[in-house]
Structures are given as structure tokens and as C-alpha cells.
């Protein structure tokens with residue numbers, strides 16, 4: 001299937017608003033996506049997962065550059081494998097190779113890359129740097145994690161929840177831990193798709209007030225609490241992430257003390273109820289935010305989440321890359 005016929009194909013899917021708006025766009029935040037665009041990406045990802053061969057040549061001859069300021073397993077491998085499966089290629093640039101804003105101004109990196117490649121995936125420390133990169137790029141820039149958001153993760157996660165729960169509307173996702181980048185993207189994605197959220201963080205580690213205000217203004221149903229048990233009771237899934245994100249290593253010891261009551265262990269999953277699945281974006285720090293028992297239990301869908309990063313990112317690449 002060619003990149004062109006992907007949009008034609010979308011017409012054949014159940015009632016989806018066809019997003020003519022996506023080609024050529026950046027994806028820095030889940031909030032950039034409308035409801036129709038979000039549903040389209042999820043539906044396309046499911047179709048790609050079911051029929052990967054139909055999309056084998058869709059990005060033939062196209063190149064993605066993946067630019068990393070931080071380490072990665074899932075994001076790097078899934079973008080590289082995904083581009084290969086779509087008939088294109090990916091070029092990996094490690095932190096030492098680019099020196100974003102140090103060896104070279106961010107706008108010069110963006111202007112150079114725009115002359116050679118079809119899209120840029122960037123994992124950066126500062127979301128402002130990502131926005132600067134996008135401002136000066138003529139090709140789509142995809143957020144592969146910043147200090148503020150992780151949109152590919154959240155979209156893949158909601159796809160995973162749909163697979164396990166059948167629908168999102170009226171379901172509840174409990175977040176337990178740090179009010180971080182992954183949570184911000186999940187709040188935006190769930191607001192779009194009608195998933196309720198209950199968020200338990202220590203008082204000093206709340207999610208961004210700007211994200212909360214935007215989501216609530218747009219109809220998001222979000223309960224904030226400092227009590228993990230209140231958040232998880234009756235939830236359809238319990239999600240946690242590391243207590244110290246990449247770039248916060250100096251705070252790790254302080255955070256380990258503050259977050260101890262927020263560990264997702266068998267007792268907390270018991271309090272959630274038998275319907276509750278366990279989710280984590282990974283990498284997990286086993287023994288800190290989650291125990292081995294929960295990670296390795298039948299309720300854990302963490303490797304389904306990891307697999308779906310591949311499918312959702314293929315959908316994102318197909319949707320954003322303009323036709324050749």
C-alpha cells in the first residue's frame with residue numbers, strides 16, 4: 001500500500017473523520033491532535049498490526065532521522081524497525097553526534113536535516129528545544145519524549161487499553177506516582193477519548209497545572225488525590241512510571257523516600273480489584289515503583305504496551321509524512 005492509499009484506506013474504516021490535516025504536521029504533544037485525528041491514528045495502528053504486509057512499501061525510499069539526547073531501548077528500536085517494515089530507513093544520531101544547541105544551534109540542525117530527510121524523531125531534555133527544532137524544520141518533527149510529554153507512548157498505551165478493554169469511554173485509568181511527561185500525554189489522550197483518570201501523586205509532584213487546566217476545560221474527567229488506594233479502587237488499569245525520570249538522577253534518593261507509599265505492589269493491586277490491569281511505559285525500576293510480582297503477573301500488559309509502540313509509530317509516520 002502506498003502512502004497515498006493509506007488515506008484512501010482510512011475512508012474504508014468505520015466512521016472516522018479523515019484527517020486531511022495530518023500530512024506535513026509535527027507531533028510534539030497529544031494535545032496537537034483532534035479527536036478525529038487521534039481515533040484515526042489508533043484505527044490505522046490496529047490495521048497495521050493486523051495486516052503489516054499491506055503497508056510494506058508505504059514509505060519506500062523515505063528516511064527518518066532519530067535524534068537522541070537521552071538513552072532509549074523501545075523508542076529507538078521501534079522507530080528503526082518500523083521504518084524498515086514500511087520500506088524506508090532510519091538514521092540514528094546519538095547525543096555525542098549532534099550536540100543539540102551546543103555543537104550547533106538548534107535551528108541549524110533543523111535546517112540541515114530538512115534538506116536531507118523526510119521526518120525527524122527527537123528525544124530531548126527540554127520541550128522548548130523540541131519546539132525550537134520544529135519551528136525551524138520543514139519536515140515533520142515527532143516527539144520521542146521530552147521533559148513535558150511522551151505522545152507516542154500515550155497513544156500506544158490507549159491502543160493497548162482498547163485491545164484489552166474493548167473501549168475507552170467510561171473506563172477508568174489510575175495513575176500512581178510522579179506527575180511527569182508520560183502522565184501529561186495520557187491526560188491529553190484520555191481527555192480526547194473519554195477515558196476517566198484518577199491520579200495519585202505526592203502533593204509536591206503534581207502534574208502540570210497547565211495540562212490539568214486545559215484537560216478539564218476540554219471536558220477531561222480527572223480526579224487528583226494523594227492517596228493511591230483512592231485512585232486505584234475499581235479502576236480498569238493501574239499505571240505507574242519511574243520515580244525519577246531521565247535528567248532527574250540527582251533527585252533520585254529524595255524521590256525514593258517520598259514515593260515509597262506509591263509503590264504498586266500486590267496489596268495495591270488487590271485494593272484496585274480483579275478487573276484492574278497493570279501498565280508501565282518501561283523501563284521499570286523493579287522493587288521501587290513496582291514489585292516483581294506485579295510486573296510479572298497475568299494482569300501486567302507492559303509488553304503489549306511496548307509492542308504497540310511499533311504499530312502506533314508506523315501509523316504516525318504514515319499519517320504525517322507528506323506524499324512523495
Ligand code: CP
Nearest residue numbers: 072073074075281282
Ligand atoms: N517507554 C520508552 O519510551 O522506552 P525507552 O526509554 O526505552 O525508549
Ligand code: NVA
Nearest residue numbers: 180241245246281282
Ligand atoms: N518518565 C520517564 C519515561 C521513560 C520512557 C522518563 O522521562 O525518563
